[in-house]
Amino acid sequence: MTALPLGDQAIAYRRPLGERLAASLPAIIVSIVIGLIVLPPVAVLIRTSLLSDDGAQWTLAHYATLFSDPRLYVSAWNSVTFSALAMLLSLLNGGIVAWLVERTNVPFKPLAYLSAIISLGTPYIIYVSAWLYILGRAGPLNASYRALTGETGLLFNVYSIPGMVLIEGVLWSPLVFLLLSATFRRSNADMEEAARMSGASVFATVTRISLRLAMPAIAGLGIFVFIRNLEAFDVPVLIGTPSKISLLTTDIYQSMTQVPPQLGHASAFSMLMMVIVAVLLHFYGRISKKAERYASITGKGFRPRPFDLGKGRWLGAALIVLNALLVLVLPLLAILYNSLTPFVRAMNLAGLSNLTLDHYRAVFAQAHYVELALNTVIVAASAATVAVALTAIAAWMSVRRWPYSGLIDQLTSVPLVFPGIVLGVAMIEMALNAPIPVYGTLWVIGMAFVIRYLPYGMRYSHAGIIQVHRELEDAAGISGATRPTILRRVLLPLISPSLIAGWLFIFLIGAKELSIAVLLAGYNAKTISVAMFDQWTNGAGGEVSAMGVIWTCVMTIFSSALYWVTRQRTDMASAK
Amino acid sequence: MNTPGPTLKVEGLSKIYAGSTGGVKTVDFTLKSGTFFTLLGPSGCGKTTTLRCIAGLETPNLGAIRLGDTSFFDAQAGANIPLNRRNIGMVFQSYAIWPHLTVFENVAFPLRVGKERYSRAQIKEMVERAVASVDLTGFESRSATQLSGGQQQRVALARAIVKKPSLLLLDEPLSNLDALLRDEMRAELKSLQARLGVTTIYVTHDQSEALEMSDLVAVMNGGVIVQMGTPQEIYFRPATGFVATFMGSANVLAGTVDTQAPDGSLGTVTLAGGRRLTCRFTRSAAAGDAVAVSIRPEDIRLLPAASGSGGANQLSGTVASASFLGHLARYTIDVGSGLTLHASIASQTMLQPGAQVAVEIPFDSTLALAADDAPPQGRRRNSQAAA
């Protein structure tokens, strides 16, 4: 303030109290609300992990037991190997397909999108059970191996870390594809053309220019997928647990499902996982900042010109078809087949002549399933609505830098450190201590979903609002509109595509989420993935498959809508 | 208008953005009702900031903004009317046309959201009148995204005037248009403003726009108003070297005053290289004062040999470079002692580089102005009212 000509008549303006409150209160209230949503789980975990089992005194005993148990290190090593290898597999698979689709003239591009979209809505448990069948003892792979060689053993044992890696890697390929294709789509073809004109071959251009430019984005995505694999629950519990391969998430799950549940131990364990994830997220944040700098977005008239692969196009096409087989056709065929055969059997003529709709009848005969489906839709939809509504307002304040909105961004990203299972543990502890009986109801699951998906909501809302030129809001203010009117009549209509996309995304992942819901579900308060999980562990694979086929069809409608809205949105943004 | 409208008074306005030194240091002006006032200055000098403070989009640190008896803002009295109660029309640099609304709805928006209520028929009538006054009749049902840049600009203008604002603020409204459209819109804007009789503050960094349209121009630099006056005053009697440069004088030379010279007199100035020129003093100056000498390139005469005519500085030099611009030719002339001059001459006969020329500069075109780093003599109130 030294530059101000502070003369005798110059009195700096100080807003009256009422005005200051009116200006700062909204952001303070929103920060407090978000804080109240995201901070209690952390507090509860810290507290429980430091309290002795009878709750009488503070102790480090849980941590001591945790770290002195050699099994922890085995599980940690398993988790890391599993996560790293699966990450590499999905990056390789998803990345190559994304590059082919976005930057070359390869045929069959729509097939890649179709596979990704359908897989987005399919519960992981459906995928896992499909792959367990395909690669399993009775499945087509080992069956044909035995038929061809006359051996009695297995060609490939899916109940192993390689089996888990294979399945997890395939599970994540579609998302990697979608995220990386966005990166490749935005990258500037001029730089590649400049390299080509300087005499570089396609191969040299790709390795020396394209890959270098995309490297920060790829590295960031790699860390992100690694974290997600570390947090993965479906594959570890469905494959690892039966084959006695312990991972961090399944260890936590087991200590919670023991009788009596070891809350303190699970909490200490959860704290450990949160710290690991937080450290990884820190690096992720640094790398994605760098990726932003590399992202060469150009304005108008930007048309990426695809590479001409020549005859290599057909090799590329083969890769795309192979990918579609892996992420879409094979699992869905297997699931369809399983839903139509009375019991698990090899895929052969005898099986095909014996198809039945019994499993579908069983599913439709039970009103329970309809109720479950409804439950799932209600919980996922409510959580999506709450998360999107809250983050739309929070992002508005944070992007426009309202007074006291500084903490909003950090607070909304806190839930990123909760692996699903960890959040489940925290929510159970909170529900047990809640003054109203919420334990085992859908409310807890819904609340957990809101917490978990707040960061995703923020991401979509933030991206939407940043695209809205600030003068569009200023013009409304000048026209006489109050802030609520500006929000309702100008901002919301303009960002609605982003909000709808965010809503659909949260809805889709909420509807198939297992790790949180499995801990929190009560007998009458289950989601469909928990029901499938229960039926699966009870050995009713056929019914699970029938449910899976129906559910996948329904969710595909939503994921197609998501894809359509997102496309619209990028078109709108680039049209500006 | 039979009763004169309210006067806009901006006093000691200062807005430094928190955590930076950018913004507006101090700005004063008074505008009679109906004045077309232009804030002119280079990028980053604080034009938009001044406008946003008047609109209420920013809260100033110091000063007061008054329209007639209403204090929009007064730091001392603690008054601050929120922006949606000021009844100001504004056209933004980006137009800020809402893409989700039709042209009609864009223009009708201020009537729908304000405190006053209008009937449906009133809204229709007012919107139609505003749309007609910017020549967009027939476009009402179009989506705003289906308009050209010039049409969007008109929609923004219609939206700004639909409610009969007490003040019209225009932030570089023509800068996104192509040159031809820009010329056309200048005249239209000016005549619209005259018809409405609304006090208008216009922001631009284009001096020809400012000269053509304004009743009153304020040249800003570094967050302060350097000079304020009619277009003629600014053009012919720039206060400082900066203003002269900004108004298109290509030759601004540093020098010192030889002998004390009163306002409007002729006197001599010694330039940095030692050469002495006779200048017209636009402000009084004492011996030894640092001044800036400004010579417009079109005021320089180039002759094959010295004519010896009185009332002009006589120099001789060599043509260093020549370029043909169509109706004019532009030369740089090396006149020795480290001095080069830029001259623009009618282009019928071109001089070649290397040619020897006599250079004549009339005393009246050789202006001695305050140097830019010199402190302003006394504290001049910049307030002035338009004629």
Ligand SMILES: Nc1ncnc2c1ncn2[C@@H]1O[C@H](COP(=O)(O)OP(=O)(O)OP(=O)(O)O)[C@@H](O)[C@H]1O
């Ligand atoms: N929100 C802000 N926060 C901090 N500094 C700002 C902000 N807005 C503007 N400034 C700074 O204040 C100064 C004046 O900015 P202003 O936008 O008023 O300039 P201008 O004269 O309108 O320039 P232009 O012709 O480029 O539009 C600049 O130095 C700018 O960097």
Ligand SMILES: [Mg+2]
């Ligand atoms: Mg500006």
